[in-house]
Amino acid sequence: MIETPTLLDLQEFRSNLVGQYIRDFFDYWDRLRGSRSMPMRSEVDPLDVPRPILPSLYILIRDDDGGFRFRLVGTRLAEIFGRDITGKRIEEVLHDEVLSNALRSYDMIVRLGKPSHSQALYFPASGENPFLYQRLTLPLGTDAQTTHLLGALFLQREDLPFVTYSDVEAREVVTTSDRVETMLA
Numbered sequence: 001m002i003e004t005p006t007l008l009d010l011q012e013f014r015s016n017l018v019g020q021y022i023r024d025f026f027d028y029w030d031r032l033r034g035s036r037s038m039p040m041r042s043e044v045d046p047l048d049v050p051r052p053i054l055p056s057l058y059i060l061i062r063d064d065d066g067g068f069r070f071r072l073v074g075t076r077l078a079e080i081f082g083r084d085i086t087g088k089r090i091e092e093v094l095h096d097e098v099l100s101n102a103l104r105s106y107d108m109i110v111r112l113g114k115p116s117h118s119q120a121l122y123f124p125a126s127g128e129n130p131f132l133y134q135r136l137t138l139p140l141g142t143d144a145q146t147t148h149l150l151g152a153l154f155l156q157r158e159d160l161p162f163v164t165y166s167d168v169e170a171r172e173v174v175t176t177s178d179r180v181e182t183m184l185a
Contacts (some may be wrong), residue, residue, distance in 0.1 A: 004182045005108070005116060005181040014115060016115040022136055024050040026115070028111065037113050039059040040133055041148045053152050059140075060090070060106065060149040067091065068149070074125055077120045077153060107182065110146040112183070122155075132156045166182045 008016060010030075017023045028050060029048045034040035041059075047055060053078030060068045078084045085093050094102055101118070109116050118135045134154045141147035 004150070005105070005183040007185040008182050009129075009185055013115070013117065013182060016135065016182050018132060018134060019156070020054070021050060021052045022134060022152065022154060025053045026136060026138070028053075029150065037143050038141055038146065040142065041140045041150075041183070044140065044150060056152040056154055057087070058139075058153065059152050060151070061147075062110065063089070066119070068103070071148070075154075080153065080155060099137060101179075103137075103180075109137055109139050109149060113143070113146050114184045115139065116181065116183045118181045158181065 014023060014026055017026055029039065029046065032043050032046045044059075046054060046057075055074040057072070057074040058077055059072040060069055061071045063069050069103045070085050070088050070090070070093070073084065073086045081093060090102060091099060092108075105116050105118060108114075116137065117137075118133075121130045122133055123130045132155070134156075135151060137149050137151035139146040139148075140150050
């Protein structure tokens with residue numbers, strides 16, 4: 001578990017993103033915000049989001065009790081989680097250390113109004129090649145308040161572009177290594 005993310009300037013943060021699609025997604029958010037700390041939710045148009053990102057896209061809202069709920073979920077995420085998680089609370093989808101890391105990260109993004117990038121290598125017990133997990137979460141709202149979290153989740157490896165998340169949830173079949181979390185300074 002990572003307690004404090006590494007703070008990076010804009011160029012370092014962007015260069016830490018692995019793959020052109022995820023960098024294009026960050027660039028889209030950065031263009032929308034302009035000189036502000038973050039764009040508003042109303043400015044995000046799914047038709048303008050880089051097309052390869054759409055299936056991996058999610059939007060989280062904060063419930064009245066401070067928890068998080070999936071407001072919008074791309075089709076790739078439904079495949080990864082094995083079901084449509086639209087409208088589900090994060091506690092209904094994630095568990096154990098994965099849940100703790102996500103909640104800590106999301107709380108920090110809301111509190112600071114800064115993007116967060118998390119990545120790790122997952123090693124299947126089957127001996128298959130490891131795959132890269134990446135989660136980029138971007139704040140939406142006003143300078144005074146983060147109202148939504150816009151994100152994308154990627155599971156990738158060279159010989160298989162995506163892996164079903166149900167494998168990741170089963171601790172006996174996957175181990176995690178090299179977990180790193182960065183945040184825009």
